[in-house]
Every structure is written in C-alpha cells, then in structure tokens.
Amino acid sequence: MKVSTKWLNEYVPVIDLDRSVLAEKIARTAVEVDDDYRLDEGLKKVVVGHVLSMEPHPDSDHLNICQVDVGEAEPYQIVCGAPNINSNMNVIVALPNSWIGNHTKIKKSKMRGIVSMGMICSLQELGFSDSVVPKKYADGIYILPSDAVPGQTIFSYLGMDENIIDIDITPNRADLLSMRGVANEIGAIYNHNVKLPHPVISETTEDEINNYLTKVSAPANLAPTYMMRIIKDVKIKESPLWLQARLWNAGIRPLNNVVDVTNYILLDYGQPLHSFDYNKMGSKQIIVRLANEGEELVTLDGEKRLLKDTDIVVTNGDKPVALAGVMGGLNTEIDSNSTLIALESAVFNPSKIRKTSRRENLHSEASMRFERGINVATVGEALDAAAQMIAELGDGQVVANAIKVNEISTNDRIVEITTTKINATLGTNLTENVIKDIFERLGFGVQLESGTFKVAVPVRRWDIEVAADLIEEVARLYGYDNLPTTLPTGPTTPGHYTDKQRLIRQTCALMESAGLSQAISYGLTTKAKAQRFTLEKAKTTELDFPMSTEHTTVRMNLVSGLLDDIAYNAAHKNNDVALYEQGRVFFRDDQNDRPREVEHLAGAITGLFNQATWHDSKTVVDFYLTKGIVDYLFKELGLENVKYVATNAHEEMHPGRTADIYIGGELVGFIGEVHPNILKEYHLGKTYVFELDLQKLIDMDKKEQIYQPISKYPKVTRDIAMAVDKSISNAAIIDCIKQNGGKYLTDVTLFDVYEGEHVAKSVKSLAYKLIFNNPEATLKDAEVTEAFNEVVEELKKKFKIAIR
Amino acid sequence: MDLREKLEEIKQKSLKNIQKAQDPNTINDIRVELLGKKGAITEVLRGMRDLTPEERPKVGSFANSIRDELNQAISKRNEMLEIDRTAKKLEKETIDVTLPGVPVNAGQPHILMQVIDKIEKLFLGMGYEIVDGPEVEEDHYNFEMLNLPKDHPARDMQDTFYITQQILMRTQTSPVQARTMEVHDFSKGPLKMISPGKVYRRDTDDATHSHQFHQVEGLVIDKHITMADLKGTLELVAKTLFGKEREIRMRPSYFPFTEPSAEVDVSCFKCGGEGCAVCKQSGWIEVLGAGMVHPNVLKMAGIDADIYGGFAFGLGPDRFAMLKYGVDDIREFYLNDIRFLRQFSQKG
C-alpha cells in the first residue's frame, strides 16, 4: 500500500516528520516498508505552459512548432511531436536545463533545424508508470486544467510534491490497507490523536431507492452484509486533478468521476465498492447467489469467465452482472453515457473470494481486501461517503435511503489478559500503567479488574482474537529493542545426534575422505529419471500441478540426479568428476498416497580420478576403483560378509560390468558402469556409479570393535600363480582357498591378473599371496606346506587350474 | 735422546699424520703403526728395561698418557671424517623442494551442509535434539497443525506443490515440530529441537528463487520461556554464524505459527552496519523469522497453553550461504559444478 503522507496528515500529524524516520518507525513497530520516496525527487524546472499557437514543422509530417507561454515575458518556441497537442491548451513544459524522469536532462536543442526551448512532456516522461496514466493521455502529452497558471511549477498540480511510504502488509494487518487504518496505527505509534472525518449525506427527498430496487437479496453466508445506494442524474466526466493525483500516487489509474470515487473510498476506508450502470441492469432486482456451474460472465477487463458453483455472483435476478468482490461485469460498466448509478458496499465470504480469485488468477484491490478482511464497522459509512462524493463530483443527487441486507455485528471484541502473562511471555517487568497506556494509544477500551485487563478491541482490528495477539501489540509498541536478552533457563537437556544421524554424517565424511565431493541434487525430477536405477519396485509420486517439466516426480534413486550433475559439469568442460549424494528416495505403494522415505547413498565418478603429475601417472576411473571406495565404506562402517554378484538385470547399467551388492545375504545396492545408451543420452563418457540403501546399512549389525592381539610369532607367506578358465571368478577361487587353507591361513590377497598373448585365449593368469600364522607357536614349514598343497589340490580338482 | 724425548717425538709426528689423514683406512694404519704390537710406542717401551726402578713407573705413566692422547686424536679425527662424509653424501641427495607436493584428493562437504553442520553443533551444545521428518508431508502437519487452516490467506506466503489434496511437498520443516510436539513427554523435560532439511515451494527457478531449498527450524517449549530468551538465543546464532561482533534486531512480522512474531535482522557482516551493497545500505540483513509459539499450535498438539509456552524460529542455510560467501545465484547450490563445490574448503 502506497501511503500518501499528505493524505495521512489530514488524519494525524506526520507532515513534519522526516520521511525516512517515519518509514523506519513503521518498519520497527508495525509492518515492513518496501520503499519511501518523494515523487518529484530529482525533477527540476518543469512548469505549466499555455500553448498560444502552433504550426506544422516544415521538414516533418508529425512535428509541430508551438509558441508556449511559460510565464515569461516572451513565449518559448517548443517543437512537439505529440498527436494530441493543440493550441490553447495547458501542458507540462520541461524548460531548458530542466530534469525530468529517468535522470534525463532537457536542453535547448534543434529539431530538424528548428530551435526548441525545452520539451512538452507526457506523464510517463515525468516518471509515471504506464499503469497509472489515464487512458486518454496514454499515447500523448498530458493536458492540464484550463485554470492552471503558466510558469507555475507542475509538481503541486500533479500531486508530486509529497512523500510516499510504500508499506508491505502481512496477512494479519489488512487493516493497514486503508488510509484510516494507517492513521490509527501512526496515532498509536506516536501517541497522537487521530481525527477522521465522517460523511454528511444529503439525499433528495423526492425520490426513494425502492423506486429503483424492488428486491435485493443476499444469503448471509455469502454476503454477511450487503448494502446499496442509488445516485441519479450523474454526469460522467474526468475527476478533479487532486482526486486523480491521490489515485495515481497510490498506483491506481484514474478513469472517471464515479469509478475514481469508488477507488478513492477503497483507499480511504479499505472498503471495496462497486458501481453499476443501473440502466444496463435490466431489472429492479439484485440477487446475490452462487454461480451455476458453467455460467458465463465477461468481466470489466474483457475476459470471458467460465464460472463454477463456488463463485459468488451478483445478478439482476437472471444473469450475473458482477463476479462479487472480485471484478464487475462488462455488461453493467459505467460509461460516458451513464447517469444512474447503483453503488454496492458489502462484505463477501473471504474463502470463496479467495478461491475464485486464485482460480481465475484475478487479484484485484477488492478481492485482496475481501480475502484478508475489512473493517465491517464502516461498510455503510464508506457507502455514504462514496454516494455523497459521486453526487458532488457528478452534479447528481443521492436517492433517499440505502438498502441493507443482513446485519453484521460491529461490537468490540473483549479479550482478557493479565500483566503477569504479558511479562511472563516477554521476559519484562512492565507495569500496569505502561500496558494500559499502550492499549489506549491503540484506541482499545481498557478495564482493569484485579490484575486482569478486559480489552475492548474495535472490529477494525479483527486480527486481534486471543491474549497472545494483545501481547504482540504490547511488545511491538513497547519496542522489540527494549526487550531484555536472556537464554532459556530450566532443566538442562543432553544434545546429541541419534545413532542414525551420526552414521549418516560419518558416511558422508568417509565418502569425502575417499575423494568424492558432496552433491545436493534436486529431489524432484522427471518421471523417467525418477524410475531409473531403482533398488525397489515401487509406484511414482507425482506432483499434481508441477511448475516445470523437469521437476514433476519425486526421485526414487540418487544416481539420476548425480548424472544430471555430471552432465552439467561435462557441458562446462569439467571432465573429471567424483560426486556422492546422501539423501532420501521415495517409494510408494498402491495403498498409500504418501511414499516411504528411505535414506540412500550414491556415487558417480567419471574421467580421471587422479591427474597425472610430475610424480605419479594418472588414474583413470574404472569399476575396481569405484568398488574400492564402496569397500572402504563397508570396512570403516564395520560391515562384513560383503558379496558382489554379477548382474545384467539393471536396464540402465552395463550388463557385463555391474554387480549387485549383498551384505549378510541381503541386497543393499548395486555398482557398475552406466549403460552406454544412457551415457549417450547425457552426452557422457564412461561413468561408474553405485547406489546403496543407506538405511539398511545403518540397521545392520556392525562388527564388534574388539582388540585383536598381534601375533608374536612370524607369519609365513606362500605365493600361488595359476592359469584358469576366464569364466572362473576371483571370488570363487578365494572362497576355495579359504575353505581349504586350514586353521592357520589368515589372509589371501590377489596380487596379479594377466590376460593376453602369454597365456591361452580362454584362460587368465592369477596370482595370490597366502598368509599363514599361528598366534601360539612358530609354524613349522611342513605344516604350511601341507595346508598349501591341500589348497592347490582342491583348486586343481574344482577349477582345473594349471600351476604356473 | 731419552725415552721421554722419543715418545714426545712420536706423539708430535703422529698427531700431524692423524690430522692429515683423509679416510678411515689411513687412520687405522696410523693406529696400528703406533699402538699395535709392533707399533712405535710399544717399541719405545721395550727400552724401559734399561731404566731404573724409580724411573720406570714415571716413564710408564707418561707413555700411557701419550697413548691416550693419541687414541683420542684418532677417534676425534674419525668422527670428523664421518661428519664430512655424511655431509657430502647428503649434499648429493639434495632435491628441489619447490617441486609441487603430491595432491591429496579428498572430497568436500557441500557448502550448505557445512552451514547446517555449524548450526547443528551450536544447538547440540545448547542441549537441543535434531529431529528429522518426512519431505512428503500431510497438509495436516504442514499447515493445519501450524494454525494455517485451508483458505487462510497466509497460505499464499508459501506456494505449495501438492501431490493430492492432502499430501504435499513440505514447504517448511516446522511440520517436524508439529509431529514432535504431539508425542513429546513433558514429564521427561522440556522440548528443545531443531529440524534441518529440504523444503519445496512452487516457484520458478531463477537467481534468487529455487523450488528446492533448505531450512533449519527451531523450537523450545517449557514452562518459563520468554521472548527475551528467544532474543538471546538468536543473538548467539547470529554471532556463531556471522561473527562475534554481530548484533541483532527484531521487527514485527507475521507467521501463523507464532504470536508475537518477528523478522530478525543481523548487523551487516560486510560493512559492520555502515551501509553497503550487501545490506542495501541499511546496515542490516534479514536472516531469520521467529516468534512465541501461538497458543492454538500448542492446543492442537495437546499441550496446555496456560502452563507451557515457547519460542520458534526458522532460518535458511541457502540464504545464509549466499550472504556469507557472496554467492549470487541460488541455483549454484543444486547444479553441483565441481569448481563451485571445491571452493568451500575452509569448512564453513
């Protein structure tokens, strides 16, 4: 709400306050201030000019050479290209060396050879927004009233000689969507009296509203109160300049004297009004009702609205004439020929208005106020004030009596609060007098009975319902700055991570120490990406009304997001990327709308893991490097019995380079190379990924951390090198060695793999180191040899190995 | 020449030779030549037979002292040569210490997680629990239990991704608080919690808006909690995250969840309050929303609002990180450009 300080000053003295001081005070005590500014700031030497004569420019088909009286001894010659310029009119003249809007300086110049002493201006050129310039002057210069005095500064004529404070209103403070509400607030902040004028209506005695309206009805659930007046013999014309200025300073475009008055009263009281051209109504009835499904109405903005049975409409008993509280109908619009005005002032059901304006994306000044609440005490007063003003500005007459349907209570609300409660909530020691004074400044009635305040809150502050609301009033007017600063006392509580939180954070730290950086990708993705790389069969969870096609479905895996990240990196020439992500995935079943949320961990690595340096050669990412990272994680988390089982069951993964990961027989994830088809889609080179169900890892039994005594006796190692068929897996051979190595075999490591020209095509050469140790005695060579031979025999039998 | 003179002469000559010697072998030769069974000194001492019994011990002890002296000179010379030799050897081993070290390629925690981690540690230290909750929430917990019934105008403040009419992507992490309040056993002590996590809003992504961001919301409920306690707690947060010289100020605001409500500004960490581009010349930066828990919220969670009260606050790690590190595009946090991620190595 753009608050005119001149207007405000008519109700409460503010004109002597520095505007930034006032703005600061409002921001610290009431609501945020978006901006404070002076409309004529930076503008200079712009005056009223009277066009004495005008002749076409000899070298132009649209320019005119004007002789303009600017209050000097001699007229100024000014070249002007505006289509609506004419002699004998008063215009806005920017003199030579003047400053107009947009920090523009106007100099004496020549236009196609003709000297121009300045410029004749449009409102836009003074800095007015297109949205407030009257339609009539939208494409040309602005024409001032005939009594404007040449040479006088333009700013007072246009209402630009004042400060505006643009306040940003929170949903609870809709009372500040009116000048009167703001005046009350300023009165409370500065402890000033507020003087609000009240209209004196003069009605014609010869004519009565029942002559025009025989039936007005509105259900109380749709319109808790509904009032109407008739103003007759109205002449539609431009509003006086002071009124137009009030509107455009508030960001509203002036239209004509009737509509302008309704907008003026809207700003003054916060009461939305609507004016109908009575003669276009086509009946003597006003029936407020819910729309019929599919009913149509063309609103004032020219849009055809297809109505729903939740919309409130004002009808003539047959057809809708307005979308109640949101926007009027084009069919009853006030035009230049209107003479008979039906003026509506009402309260409409806020949630219905909200529903309609949201669906139609039609957020008007009226709908915004109805949604948030209006001062129900001034529905009638605002109607009277508007009717009287329309009559005055349109040379018409207010017809006797108003019609009023439904009565709404305007009694004060009594809210109780104790001094003790206030101080206990705020941590203060305020006295009863201080508190009483604050309530009185707010214009609330106060009765103090044995420590309890009975506060009478007027309906203009409908946001105050319970004691806590009063505490806020006390706190903000006392000043948040004046509250003491303490820390909670009371019993101490231990603060610690839960086991799950701790393990999740440890997992992240392990990934980082393994060389992967943490990514946070989007939780919402496309349906296709959500369903890839999944560890469980589940239903998707999709947004009802997404904002973009890229983010429609809640993710069911983390790898997709990481591939997006890697693709983004690749597009920016970062070809070596190692990322992990820890986050939730969402699996839904048939029975539930809400998915199960499972903590996952995933990694994606591409390019070089280590760059070549002068010291070391490069490390290219491959399956085994990735597997090493996963192994490291399992080991550090104390997870044992890990098995990698080759699988070609993941559609998005390379069928020959992917393994499912089992721990203690339970599937916990997979690892492998992304399928070339997917890589092609992302424009990526070879990329290795893993996706793990972190929740399962958290829940699993961990290896007990027990001290293992270090053997005092020497270990004995034996190497075995063998040629074996390619189809035999390392895991199978290790299993076999471990099973047959006897009780002193403590470790088996693979230390060489060879395939190529030195061995037959169908075989590979493998070499293992076997480590034997007896913690209680020195091993005898014979013992080791016996165990070793056992292993060799078994390997020969089982896998037909050839010892090399 | 008597024996003494002979010995003296051998000593002088030998000392010279020892000093001249350049390697252990030469020194060893000298030692054998002097002190060995057929060495010079032994030879001289054979002449002792011709001495008087009175003289013998005198010459004997003189000879011993010379032998000791020479032994000492030999081992000293040996040491010297050893030092020399080592120095020469090490000199040959000299490397160029300005060649680069072998890089340790550890990964980085995401900057948002670093910010959240810092906040968590602060509150853990003050005895708060960290509570997680669902990202796909019920309207009931996300709004209604927080004093935001359907059709409340304040719902406009948070444009929401709905999945069904009742299910939505949480727009804040305070539903976790609503869930926790419902089950907390106050006979076991006060409720002090923060809930960090992802939240979602129906927004078009641009430099300052993201449909996904993070929140940390805090809640304390006990018998004697005041707004002054809230002020003190938030001051601590501001000082921890933005530096110990920071001050805070509160301005009236509106959140359906709290009454009284406040926006909290922190004095600008860039200019110290004088006014700069970061604080838009105001000297203050808005960083938090807070307030005293609305009695309706307590009642809905089954808590007696006449006995218990408390405060709640919410802050945005994304906004914190943007302010603190001068990140000018919120999308950077979710695009995961490795050059972006790796910048934040000083751990928050």
Ligand SMILES: [Zn+2]
């Ligand atoms: Zn600053």
